[in-house]
Amino acid sequence: xxxxxxxxxxxxxxxxxxxxxxxxxxxxxxxxxxxxxxxxxxxxxxxxxxxxxxxxxxxxxxxxxxxxxxxxxxxxxxxxxxxxxxxxxxxxxxxxxxxxxxxxxxxxxxxxxxxxxxxxxxxxxxxxxxxxxxxxxxxxxxxxxxxxxxxxxxxxxxxxxxxxxxxxxxxxxxxxxxxxxxxxxxxxxxxxxxxxxxxxxxxxxxxxxxxxxxxxxxxxxxxxxxxxxxxxxxxxxxxxxxxxxxxxxxxxxxxxxxxxxxxxxxxxxxxxxxxxxxxxxxxxxxxxxxxxxxxxxxxxxxxxxxxxxxxxxxxxxxxxxxxxxxxxxxxxxxxxxxxxxxxxxxxxxxxxxxxxxxxx
Numbered sequence: 001x002x003x004x005x006x007x008x009x010x011x012x013x014x015x016x017x018x019x020x021x022x023x024x025x026x027x028x029x030x031x032x033x034x035x036x037x038x039x040x041x042x043x044x045x046x047x048x049x050x051x052x053x054x055x056x057x058x059x060x061x062x063x064x065x066x067x068x069x070x071x072x073x074x075x076x077x078x079x080x081x082x083x084x085x086x087x088x089x090x091x092x093x094x095x096x097x098x099x100x101x102x103x104x105x106x107x108x109x110x111x112x113x114x115x116x117x118x119x120x121x122x123x124x125x126x127x128x129x130x131x132x133x134x135x136x137x138x139x140x141x142x143x144x145x146x147x148x149x150x151x152x153x154x155x156x157x158x159x160x161x162x163x164x165x166x167x168x169x170x171x172x173x174x175x176x177x178x179x180x181x182x183x184x185x186x187x188x189x190x191x192x193x194x195x196x197x198x199x200x201x202x203x204x205x206x207x208x209x210x211x212x213x214x215x216x217x218x219x220x221x222x223x224x225x226x227x228x229x230x231x232x233x234x235x236x237x238x239x240x241x242x243x244x245x246x247x248x249x250x251x252x253x254x255x256x257x258x259x260x261x262x263x264x265x266x267x268x269x270x271x272x273x274x275x276x277x278x279x280x281x282x283x284x285x286x287x288x289x290x291x292x293x294x295x296x297x298x299x300x301x302x303x304x305x306x307x308x309x310x311x312x313x314x315x316x317x318x319x320x321x322x323x324x325x326x327x328x329x330x331x332x333x334x335x336x337x338x339x340x341x342x343x344x345x346x347x348x349x350x351x352x353x354x355x356x357x358x359x360x
Contacts, residue, residue: 026057027239028056028057029056029057029058029060031059032059032060032061032094033062034062034087034090034091051098051103053103053109058110058154058155058214059104059111060112060113060114061091061094061095061100062117062159063087063115063117063159064113064116064147065083065117065120065123066079066082066120066122066140067079067082067085067122068122071169073121073169073171073172073173079122079125079126080122081126081136083143095111101151112154112156112216113144113151114156115144116159116160116162117159117162118159118161119162121166121169124163124193127193127196128191131195132195132199137196137199137200137203138203140200140204141203141204141207144158144204145204145208145213155214155216156208156215156216157216157218157241158197158216158217158218159217159218160194160218163193163220164176175193178191178227178298179227179298181300191228193228194228194229197233198231198232201217201232201236201237202232204236214238216237216239216240217234217237218241218313219240219242219243221284221289222280222284222285223298223299223302224298226288226289226302227298229303231305234309239309239310239311242310242311242312242313244313244314245259245313245315246315247261248279255272255274255278256321257269258352259319260315261280261281261352262281262282263281263282263283264279264280264283264284265281265351269352270351286310286312287302288301288302289303289310290302290304290305290307290310291305317332317333317334
């Protein structure tokens with residue numbers, strides 16, 4: 001793995017922090033979620049009391065999405081070419097009411113808007129519908145660019161990660177498992193959404209660069225969904241964040257184990273592991289995007305991307321996949337984990353043979 005990495009963590013009301021070393025500069029990029037920003041009380045008070053922008057170099061406010069009109073993916077009016085008014089309200093609340101933008105500016109911390117994210121069904125629907133329609137993609141780009149410019153932000157982060165079905169959206173489907181093996185003539189090519197994403201990036205980039213704004217993308221790390229992407233977006237952005245987390249457990253059929261392992265754990269260590277249902281890792285994701293993996297059933301080994309632009313994401317939040325709650329898992333924030341398990345920050349997994357302390 002090249003030494004051009006970035007990590008991500010979830011800390012209290014901070015959703016993700018990205019720490020990295022790029023070819024140009026060190027980066028510590030935090031994702032601050034919009035959800036909860038409209039709630040009075042402890043979350044806002046905690047944020048105002050504990051937010052320390054000098055600890056980071058960039059802050060991504062997550063997320064800004066497009067307007068959803070119905071609950072049916074097949075409805076031709078499912079989404080509009082308009083930004084979601086509730087998202088706008090929450091982002092503005094964080095920037096202004098919680099004084100995040102002023103505090104970041106005083107600390108020299110860049111503030112960016114993060115678009116779409118895990119719930120970005122309207123974003124991917126619009127990309128699929130208009131993937132080869134430059135006029136419609138131009139409208140999307142204008143909405144995104146003007147939002148950032150009007151608020152004096154420092155850049156835009158596009159997060160393309162919504163590849164699965166949602167039980168609340170009828171006719172939505174899981175889009176994973178695409179075959180990308182051109183070496184044997186079996187290449188389905190990128191998903192239309194992936195093609196639309198690249199075309200959007202090509203249109204959005206000059207609008208941002210005309211105002212000297214930063215431009216990044218955040219994507220899945222491994223091949224199940226990674227094969228959906230079109231590699232062309234890579235050249236349009238300043239860096240690419242690789243989401244090296246949630247690598248197992250979200251499905252009832254997934255093996256139960258660490259969801260952000262540094263290296264692939266050996267087989268037969270955790271329940272449900274098999275050759276066809278492995279627990280993948282940060283290392284696997286980096287090799288995939290650099291095209292360094294051995295060929296698999298659905299890939300020739302990944303994309304041949306320059307590792308100098310890849311930033312690695314690691315979570316600092318807790319998913320308990322064995323205790324079923326809503327949407328298949330129980331969740332604890334990092335501050336909740338530390339409250340219940342004070343030694344969590346220095347703990348280790350006794351089953352993982354890669355831990356140094358297990359080798360003594």
